[in-house]
Amino acid sequence: MIIALRDVVEDDLPTLFEHQYDPVAYTMAAYAPRERDAFMEHWAMILANPEVTKKSILLGGEVVGDMVRFERAGLQEIGYWIGREHWGKGIASEALTRFLDLEPVRPLYAIVAEHNIASHRVLEKCGFTLMDRNYESTDLPGPDAVDYLFMLAASGAG
Ligand SMILES: CC(C)(COP(=O)(O)OP(=O)(O)OC[C@H]1O[C@@H](n2cnc3c(N)ncnc32)[C@H](O)[C@@H]1OP(=O)(O)O)[C@@H](O)C(=O)NCCC(=O)NCCS
Numbered sequence: 001m002i003i004a005l006r007d008v009v010e011d012d013l014p015t016l017f018e019h020q021y022d023p024v025a026y027t028m029a030a031y032a033p034r035e036r037d038a039f040m041e042h043w044a045m046i047l048a049n050p051e052v053t054k055k056s057i058l059l060g061g062e063v064v065g066d067m068v069r070f071e072r073a074g075l076q077e078i079g080y081w082i083g084r085e086h087w088g089k090g091i092a093s094e095a096l097t098r099f100l101d102l103e104p105v106r107p108l109y110a111i112v113a114e115h116n117i118a119s120h121r122v123l124e125k126c127g128f129t130l131m132d133r134n135y136e137s138t139d140l141p142g143p144d145a146v147d148y149l150f151m152l153a154a155s156g157a158g
Pocket of ligand 1: 117
């Protein structure tokens with residue numbers, strides 16, 4: 001499977017909106033989806049912010065997901081989302097492997113709902129370690145869920 005990462009552009013946003021508006025997906029992610037206007041406003045801020053790394057994931061030229069690195073509550077965090085029709089093909093695992101090659105910031109963190117086993121696997125396969133099985137943060141969007149905190153340390157630091 002040949003995927004590519006490139007910077008997110010405005011034309012990608014309708015597709016990314018649909019991905020996060022999918023009830024199966026947002027339940028899996030324990031995430032509160034944004035309505036279209038709020039989503040577009042949120043992404044306008046992200047696109048204007050040079051401190052955020054934001055990549056679209058392309059398969060055969062089609063946008064199938066996205067991957068971002070941003071700061072929240074003092075942690076450099078990653079997030080990712082794949083359109084449901086493309087789940088289970090290894091796309092997230094391959095995209096994260098590539099993302100980590102181009103994103104030098106460490107340590108990196110990921111906050112994942114306890115029940116989101118696929119996402120746990122993606123992180124573990126890419127070298128992240130489970131740090132906390134009940135991570136508490138007031139900053140997280142979405143319904144109450146038990147969250148796991150994963151970390152990727154600086155290379156060589158364990
Ligand atoms: C989580 C998500 C990114 C996984 O994407 P994907 O491209 O399907 O993942 P991959 O195909 O690379 O699979 C990763 C691993 O999870 C496993 N997996 C996939 N779906 C699974 C499921 N429903 N239950 C358990 N394991 C699952 C795969 O078997 C694979 O493990 P393996 O290599 O040991 O076999 C995708 O489902 C998604 O975008 N979900 C909605 C948004 C979300 O949850 N984002 C992450 C928030 S932290």
